Amino acid sequence: MTVMQTAEHKMQSAVEVLEQELKTIRTGMANAAILEHVTFEYYGSPMPINQMAGIKVVEGRQLMITPYDKGTLKDIERAIAMSDIGLVPQNDGDCIRLNVPALTEERRKEFVKDASKMGENAKIAIRNVRRDANDTIKKDKELTEDESKDLQDKIQKLTDKFVKLVEQAVDAKSKEILKV
Numbered sequence: 532m533t534v535m536q537t538a539e540h541k542m543q544s545a546v547e548v549l550e551q552e553l554k555t556i557r558t559g560m561a562n563a564a565i566l567e568h569v570t571f572e573y574y575g576s577p578m579p580i581n582q583m584a585g586i587k588v589v590e591g592r593q594l595m596i597t598p599y600d601k602g603t604l605k606d607i608e609r610a611i612a613m614s615d616i617g618l619v620p621q622n623d624g625d626c627i628r629l630n631v632p633a634l635t636e637e638r639r640k641e642f643v644k645d646a647s648k649m650g651e652n653a654k655i656a657i658r659n660v661r662r663d664a665n666d667t668i669k670k671d672k673e674l675t676e677d678e679s680k681d682l683q684d685k686i687q688k689l690t691d692k693f694v695k696l697v698e699q700a701v702d703a704k705s706k707e708i709l710k711v
Contacts, residue, residue, distance in 0.1 A: 534671075538664040538686055542657050542693040549653035549697060553704045556642050557616070559634040561588045565618075566596070571610035573603060580607055594629040601625070634708070643705045650701035654694050661690040 532540070554564040563586040570577040580586070584598040584607060596611075598604050608627050611620040621628045634642070664686045668679050 534664050534667050534682065535685060535689070538660050539689055541660040542689060545653050545656040545660070546693055546696050546700070548656075549649055549700055552649045553646060553700060556646055556704065556708065557631070557634065558642075558704075558707050558710075559631065559639075561592050561594045561629070561631045563588065563594065565616050566594070566611070569610055569614045569616065571603070571606045573606070580610065583607070589628075592631050592633075594631065596620075596627040596629070597625065598627075639708050642708045646701050646704045646708065650697050653697045657690055657693045657697065661686055 554562075555568065557565055563581065566580050566586060569580050571580065571583075572578075573583060580596065583600065583603055584596045586594060586596050589595050596607060598607055604622060604624075604627065608620045608622045611618065611627065611629065618629045618631065621630070665683050668674065668682045668686070671679070674682070
């Protein structure tokens with residue numbers, strides 16, 4: 532792979548990581564992604580809830596979790612209660628319901644700040660990739676000065692493109708969070 536391809540691949544990865552992180556931020560609407568990182572003990576090993584239960588959104592503000600194995604109902608309920616998602620599980624014997632309350636204005640602003648921090652971290656990662664690529668280009672003795680400068684300009688344009696993608700992702704998430 533060339534320096535350019537490597538840089539583009541790493542920058543793309545940074546954007547993908549950001550998008551995954553942004554999915555975990557609550558928006559006031561029920562979304563199965565908020566349970567992605569919640570695990571429970573299943574035969575001695577941690578298991579993600581979304582692999583052991585069906586999760587569906589009911590009426591926009593409620594998640595219904597139906598375990599494939601009814602014996603795991605209590606374990607899933609306990610895992611959700613102990614997680615940091617801030618939702619209280621209601622076990623009705625067959626499934627678990629999670630009511631997602633509307634967010635307060637203060638909480639919305641907090642989540643927007645979190646999204647901005649995640650975006651800033653992604654931008655830092657992208658800039659680090661740019662720095663590494665530029666260092667590699669400068670160390671390459673086979674390139675002429677003009678070729679080196681040209682490659683560095685291309686890396687900068689690539690960086691600008693991915694930083695813009697990060698900003699768009701954060702802006703979209705912020706609008707989603709602030710939408711009442």
